[in-house]
Amino acid sequence: DGDANNKSFTNQPSLSLMEDLRSLRSSEMAAHDD
Secondary structure, X not given: OHHHXXXXXXXXXXXXXXXXXXXXXXXXXXXHHO
């Protein structure tokens, strides 16, 4: 199952980018909350 997930991510780099942006925004939000 893990391999399949990795393959889908490789096929859709945009998805990984979205995830990166999401985590980035999360940390930003957390910093502001503090």
